[in-house]
Amino acid sequence: MRIPYRPLAIGVVTLAFSALVLARAQAGDRHFFAPVADLIVKEECGSCHLAFAPSMLPARSWQRMMGELDKHFGDNASLDPATAEKITSYLVANAGDAGGQRYSSKLLKGVTPGAAPQRITELPKWVSEHRKVPDWEWRHKEVRTKANCVACHTAAEQGYYEE
């Protein structure tokens, strides 16, 4: 008789957690980052984690990352040269500093000119946007890592980070 209540309790805790984060995230400004539209990029860069919006990093960041895929944050994400080249072109063409994308350049505010930051989650602007997120939230089992945007921004796949 006791067993059936456990999954229920876990469900309630998870629900309460997302409601809490949702309520807080909704308080922020409207921020839209066009999601990856290219199918190859979605497949190759979206299977281990969310296919991060190209506008969240400057072009030189993507160029460097694509040249070091064999040492990709501890993983080997190597691709054949032709596929890698296609993906690089897409990321560079849609990068945060490519052609006046106003909202995206906001996330790049404070990045040293000429630098090629590799983590969105280490951009000064990203860090300041998340400074109020408490420690226990980052450690929550539904989150696991800062790079798991979808855990808190449920519409991240669609490019929306305000909810």
Next chain:
Amino acid sequence: MKNILVVTSGIVAMILSSATFAGPREDLLTQYAAAAKVTSFSAARGQALHTQSSSGGKPDTPSCTTCHGKDTRSAGRALTGKTIEPVAVSVTPTRYTDPAKVEKWFKRNCTEVLGRECTPQEKGDWLTFVIGQ
């Protein structure tokens, strides 16, 4: 009469599907068998490979089940939190139909878990296991 018809059309459909589209999964198995110089694979050995813990690879990924989950018919989760569709073909029928994709992930994931690439024998066993799931 009706039953016989259903059965025969079933058989015809089976023959057609395996003959006309010699499925990409079957092609892969044939290739692995040739490379391993064997005539059959073992789902039981595939299951053992899937669930065993190895210390040869990275410490945070000791097993295939670390990401693919213990239940082949349920979704798994990458270390970054991303959901991974179930590996069982009965639940995700589109799986293992793109040979390049299969090879790419065998290479990545075996290295990650075992610290080396999987042998053709291991690939065939594992594939046989999940096809039967």
